[in-house]
Amino acid sequence: MSFNSFVFLPFILVILSLYYIMPHRKQNLLLLVGGYVFYGAWDFRILFLIIISTLVDYWAALSMERITSIARKRFYLAISLIVNLGILGFFKYADFFISGASDFLALFSLKVSLPVLNIILPAAISFYTFKTLSYTIDVYRGQIPPTHNIVDYALYVSFFPQLTAGPIERASALIPQISTPRSFSKDKFIEGLWLILWGFFKKLVISDNLGLMVNIVFEPGRNVTGVEILLGVYAFAFQVYCDFSGYTDIARGIGKLLGFETVLNFNLPYISRNPVEFWNRWHISLSTWLRDYIFLPVVYASMRRIKKPLGRLKVENQAYIVGTIITMLLGGLWHGAKWTFVAWGGFHGLLLAGHHVMTRKKKRKKKAKKIKIPGFIKIVVFFHITCIGWLFFRADNMAQAWEFLRRLFLNFSLPANIAETIFPLVFYLPMLLIFEAWLQNCDDPRQRPGWKVILGPLAVSLILLGIVLFSVPGGQGFIYAQF
């Protein structure tokens, strides 16, 4: 089930109407059953995967609590990692690696036709796998105690607002909210309704309309000019932002209706001036997950292995670069079993590593002559750099990505149907920018100037009217729900 499907409305109405008349433990049970109905609505067969993952990690965490031996703890952690990554690897990456192996062997003139399994990708598998992994790793590290209530833990894994596309909430933040009674709060409820409304506007009006144009530009085999590609990539940058941040807003909004506080996942990422700032603002729950569970362990491991500086590059800088590249490549692969995602991750890895080296150099040359670049220019330049990454992210395959990059620089002519291409950007994007500038990513719009008098009801009415008039008939699924 998707937030933008019509079945979701009766679903959430039923959940809400029962939720606040129930005692705490029954509320949890209701949300758990709701989560399974929500997830099983795609295909009830995939439910068994989430249940296996839940049971294994619940058992592994409890087993780790009972023992003191690090080696035994490591054994239970290994079981959790093998089961979760095994499920993820098989269902998401098996075909990718099989076809990759065939291609690799073909390089050596070995024609081996390995059977492609055509496995159906279970929705949201990457999201809940990362959630469950963080739980067992945190228990292993002794950062959180394991939960003894199976319903609480199962609800943590399958909490339906976050199930499809995150945010990847940590157990330390969500489980305490699950285990303690929640009461109705009018303020939270209003904030929730606002986030849901704003999220739907971003998804249904901005993202879906930009998506129509993006699909045309990226249609395989279509002869497009550099101008169209540039506009298409701009559109995709905002499509993916509105799609994903819209989803997150709805998820956070529903969480608030149910009395939960969910981590902030986006913080106006396109005003970033460098890659580090971008990853502090974009998909924050993933970037912090990658930092804590991949980047830092890899950096520490690298520092132990790297013995001496490489030219002027100190040991810790080398470790940082290795950690960043590996983390971002894996982060790219997490998005999907395609080389374009790996390239996107690698591109951001290089940006982060390059930025790290540059800032170190700058610090050394602190006293040298300084050229001050205005912040606005930095934002514009970095947005365009991000767009190169988005080109890889959206491209159907690497061949299309390279071809588009070539045309972007060598065939920069105005197409005859320019109005067709530029129209969604000219018409829909200003709506987003005006509201974003006013709201400034505030959960509670009542704090914004003018809300109390006229602007509040006017904004809500315009957003509702916008959804009625401009949402794309039929709509499109959430991009990140595929991951």
Place this chain on the structure above:
Amino acid sequence: MRNFKSKLIIIQWIIIPIALFWVAETFVGRTKPVREKVWYSRADEIASNVKLDYIFVGSSRVAAAINERAFEDFMRQQLNRRIECQNMGQGYSTIQQHYMGIRNLFEKYPDRMAGAVFFFEAPGEMANIPYYTDWNGKWINSDRIQMLIPFLQLKDYFNFMLKSGDEWGDKVHTSFKYLLNPFKLIRHREKLKEQLDIYLRSELMDIIIKYNRNLIREKQGALDLARKGGIKTADVDIRRYKKMAEDFAKEMMDAEHEFSDWDHTILWQLIQMIEAKHGRVFFFYMPVSSAQKRVFDSPVHKENEKLFDKQLKKYNLVILQPDFSYVDSDFPDSWHLRSSRSGEFTRKLGEAYLKYINTSTGMTYKKQ
């Protein structure tokens, strides 16, 4: 004073949204796409004034191939009287929708609909309407949910919810549309969005051309295709349609199965209803592009054709075969007959119809 202020703050939350929606609703009601009657609402408008003589039923291929004016002119010349003809061909329509549309017309205007002649696109299973479906099949195309709403009577709505094979998401969506149907803003929102997009794009193009004289505006509708019945004429859509024709043909060939139980189909219920109201039904063969013809030539389809012929004979029905030759280039999007040939095809169909009537009744309808 403080109390008054807080009341005002609350009241604005009622007044501003209502005022804004009222303005939008009034404005929308005055726009051309909303005032313009199409499909069965157009037929309803005509039947409220005059007798409807001939009705064509089918998909957007019928919308493209049948030229109402050409048919009316031809029949007027032949019969020496004015006739009223309506083309109900519509893309994304389903046989359930046609059934209810025709039923509603008969219920509302029994006298003006009595004796009407219905022409049905011969079942090639290529159109969006699988003729062999029953009430447990899909009533709507997920992308065009609003098309069902105008036909639904309360009993239909319950049948739709309980019987139809549509997805639950679509059923809930339909329920919303059904409940909110009195609001023009909701009822016509898809049409409004489409028209608004076209208008704004056109305005934007004017501005761009003003600053870049090298660009020439692409002539809208330059392609020789009818601009009705849900047929799209934009560049992008033509490419999509061509690909769709290929994909659809493959899909249909894979899905085709032998079918003989015509008595339990909606199509047959519709035929019986029309005949009970003293109407007549004819089927006719449509011109199709080679991409679509591949399906008709498949062995399963040939077998189905025989079974369908058997059914027609049982009920004294015929398929008219207009003497019309065509080539692949007559289908600019591999799907619909080009506009400039629709008049000729329609006249040939009229000829085939009169020829059948003349020979089967021994009467001559030729102008004396």
